[in-house]
Amino acid sequence: MTSxxxxxxxxxxxxxxxxxxxxxxxxxxxxxxxxxxxxxxxxLAGSEGGAVVSSGFDGRGGSVLSDEQIAQLERYYGFxxxxxxxxxxxxxxxFTLDLGTSTRYTEPVWETIKSRLPISxxxxxxxxxxxxxxxxxxxxxxxxxxxxxxxxxSSALVFFGYAIPSYVVGIACLTLFAANLEWFPLxxxxxxxxxxxxxxxxxxxxxxxxxLPLIAYLAGSFAxxxxxxxxxxxDNLAADYVRTAIAKGMAFKxxxxxxxxxxxLIPLATSFGNTITLVITGSFLIEKIFNIDGFGLxxxxxxxxxxxxxxxxxxxxxxxxxxxxxxxxxICVAFVDPRVKFGSGGSNQ
Amino acid sequence: MPLLxxxxxxxxxxxxxxxxxxIDGVSIDLxxxxxxxxxxxxxxxxxxxxxxxxxxxPKPAGRVVGGAIHFDGRDITSLTSEELSTIRGRDxxxxxxxxxxxxxxxxxxxxQLAESYRxxxxxxxxxxxxxESLKLMDHVGIPAAEQRLDEYPHQLSGGMRQRVMIAMxxxxxxxxxxxxEPTTALDVTIQAQILELLRDxxxxxxxxxxxxxxxxGVIAELASRVVVMYAGRVAEAAPVDALFASxxxxxxxxxxxxxxxxxxEPKSLLPTxxxxxxxxxxxxxxxxxxxxxxxxxxxxxxxxxxxxxVATDRTVACLRWRELEQQAAASA
Numbered sequence: 001m002t003s004x005x006x007x008x009x010x011x012x013x014x015x016x017x018x019x020x021x022x023x024x025x026x027x028x029x030x031x032x033x034x035x036x037x038x039x040x041x042x043x044l045a046g047s048e049g050g051a052v053v054s055s056g057f058d059g060r061g062g063s064v065l066s067d068e069q070i071a072q073l074e075r076y077y078g079f080x081x082x083x084x085x086x087x088x089x090x091x092x093x094x095f096t097l098d099l100g101t102s103t104r105y106t107e108p109v110w111e112t113i114k115s116r117l118p119i120s121x122x123x124x125x126x127x128x129x130x131x132x133x134x135x136x137x138x139x140x141x142x143x144x145x146x147x148x149x150x151x152x153x154s155s156a157l158v159f160f161g162y163a164i165p166s167y168v169v170g171i172a173c174l175t176l177f178a179a180n181l182e183w184f185p186l187x188x189x190x191x192x193x194x195x196x197x198x199x200x201x202x203x204x205x206x207x208x209x210x211x212l213p214l215i216a217y218l219a220g221s222f223a224x225x226x227x228x229x230x231x232x233x234x235d236n237l238a239a240d241y242v243r244t245a246i247a248k249g250m251a252f253k254x255x256x257x258x259x260x261x262x263x264x265l266i267p268l269a270t271s272f273g274n275t276i277t278l279v280i281t282g283s284f285l286i287e288k289i290f291n292i293d294g295f296g297l298x299x300x301x302x303x304x305x306x307x308x309x310x311x312x313x314x315x316x317x318x319x320x321x322x323x324x325x326x327x328x329x330x331i332c333v334a335f336v337d338p339r340v341k342f343g344s345g346g347s348n349q
Numbered sequence: 350m351p352l353l354x355x356x357x358x359x360x361x362x363x364x365x366x367x368x369x370x371x372i373d374g375v376s377i378d379l380x381x382x383x384x385x386x387x388x389x390x391x392x393x394x395x396x397x398x399x400x401x402x403x404x405x406x407p408k409p410a411g412r413v414v415g416g417a418i419h420f421d422g423r424d425i426t427s428l429t430s431e432e433l434s435t436i437r438g439r440d441x442x443x444x445x446x447x448x449x450x451x452x453x454x455x456x457x458x459x460x461q462l463a464e465s466y467r468x469x470x471x472x473x474x475x476x477x478x479x480x481e482s483l484k485l486m487d488h489v490g491i492p493a494a495e496q497r498l499d500e501y502p503h504q505l506s507g508g509m510r511q512r513v514m515i516a517m518x519x520x521x522x523x524x525x526x527x528x529x530e531p532t533t534a535l536d537v538t539i540q541a542q543i544l545e546l547l548r549d550x551x552x553x554x555x556x557x558x559x560x561x562x563x564x565x566g567v568i569a570e571l572a573s574r575v576v577v578m579y580a581g582r583v584a585e586a587a588p589v590d591a592l593f594a595s596x597x598x599x600x601x602x603x604x605x606x607x608x609x610x611x612x613x614e615p616k617s618l619l620p621t622x623x624x625x626x627x628x629x630x631x632x633x634x635x636x637x638x639x640x641x642x643x644x645x646x647x648x649x650x651x652x653x654x655x656x657x658x659v660a661t662d663r664t665v666a667c668l669r670w671r672e673l674e675q676q677a678a679a680s681a
């Protein structure tokens with residue numbers, strides 16, 4: 001088993017190189033980039049009020065910068081070398097934990113990402129806890145009360161939430177509760193006067209701002225996990241070993257918790273690791289709507305602005321999280337199911 | 350008074366096609382310490398009868414619609430599930446057909462065994478439970494019990510798992526042990542070992558055993574009395590020797606005729622009962638065996654046969670059994 005996980009960890013490296021080499025090459029192939037952006041800015045600055053030739057690519061000939069200056073810029077950004085060489089230069093820096101410099105903010109990429117991380121982790125962890133905290137108990141109750149009014153109504157509700165896109169939920173909540181009723185703030189992660197608040201006030205302020213985005217994040221996230229839990233538990237309730245437990249003299253309710261529940265968590269465990277990584281990356285649509293400076297929005301904006309060092313930096317972090325999350329899922333499964341033996345010679349019955 | 354008396358039991362199941370009578374007027378007596386064989390083809394209601402006694406009918410589909418089950422003077426069909434929990438596992442224990450699935454795959458063997466002991470000895474300390482578990486494992490012939498207790502069910506062979514099931518069932522020294530095809534899923538050599546074990550344990554503990562099987566060989570070896578069931582009714586009930594010597598019901602005759610015999614001609618065709626058990630939804634109105642019975646007459650299709658006494662401790666439910674017996678005697 002240990003050797004299996006060691007092997008899995010070693011496999012991260014080639015997978016990581018594969019993912020990054022692909023995206024790195026793509027960033028070279030798509031039009032636009034820091035130089036074009038700079039050219040535009042320079043053109044804007046140079047011809048105040050005058051006609052501006054935008055679209056950097058074609059307008060290069062008549063641009064405000066000389067060819068020599070452009071060549072200098074290309075050297076600066078490493079565009080003068082072939083893709084594969086600059087990729088390995090970039091990769092070498094990654095191994096020294098240097099993610100490069102943002103072309104948009106002209107500050108280290110890590111600083112840019114680091115400032116967004118607490119926000120994303122806050123929403124990620126809150127979503128994770130609320131999702132599992134609601135889905136598992138709800139799934140259990142629904143399995144026991146299968147085909148009752150409670151079961152049907154809650155199914156209708158979770159599917160209703162699942163069917164509406166999260167950004168629609170976000171906009172609807174924002175319009176109703178923030179704009180019309182003014183119960184919650186319109187946007188942002190904290191208020192402007194956040195620094196002047198007491199610790200208690202700060203906590204309340206964050207919560208106040210978090211309610212609506214969390215609703216948008218969560219609305220669609222209950223259906224899959226709840227139904228997975230319910231169906232899995234129902235399968236297990238019909239299993240022979242639950243009958244054995246009752247035949248031993250155990251009360252039904254106790255048999256549910258002592259025998260059926262843990263077995264029902266196995267299918268959930270297979271996706272647990274991935275859930276962690278997915279929530280940390282966040283949703284740029286929801287972040288955009290609520291103007292939250294999180295990971296998702298940063299990724300989206302840096303793509304639009306062709307801020308490739310940041311794009312690559314986010315890719316590094318999210319792909320690593322994803323790869324580690326996969327292994328985490330395997331560990332979870334092995335933890336809840338003693339029959340699972342990874343690697344050679346294990347019999348998975 | 351018998352220890353366990355099933356009286357005119359009727360059980361129905363709610364299916365998509367309506368309510369079907371799975372058990373129709375079954376009466377079975379079980380005396381203290383005896384071994385009763387319950388035989389019949391798949392789907393004849395043996396297991397449902399056993400599950401009804403245990404109060405383990407699948408809910409909400411299955412329901413007792415008539416009759417009673419008296420255990421020790423109490424009608425257990427009228428008990429609440431809490432009251433039933435004090436009988437289940439303690440006075441009446443059950444082992445199942447599939448030892449592979451009857452144990453929980455994610456709990457250690459020792460925990461599952463300890464659990465059944467603790468349920469009926471709530472005051473026992475951890476050390477006592479461990480000691481008792483080891484004793485039980487040893488009793489049912491599990492070698493290296495100490496180590497086995499810490500293993501998971503998938504690490505045990507089928508025979509060992511069934512031994513664990515038996516150990517769990519015995520942990521409270523029950524008065525009745527219901528064994529629902531406990532050897533069907535096992536190798537033939539292991540079957541013999543398990544049967545041997547059950548017989549030894551019965552001598553030691555003195556419990557009554559209801560042995561459910563479709564294997565008449567097992568019945569001959571183990572049981573003192575047999576109840577032959579067909580399509581939810583009792584066809585014939587008799588002491589085992591009497592049944593094997595002269596079965597009265599055509600179905601029982603058919604079952605016995607289809608056992609290969611040492612004195613039959615080698616490679617000759619084995620007699621079989623034609624047809625299959627009809628679907629429970631379209632059983633014949635009269636005798637439920639009439640559509641497969643070689644001796645059926647018009648009356649068999651319309652009249653439900655009464656349970657008639659043949660001799661002491663022997664009953665048969667066939668309209669024509671006397672007639673058939675006379676015919677057989679005349680031709681012999």
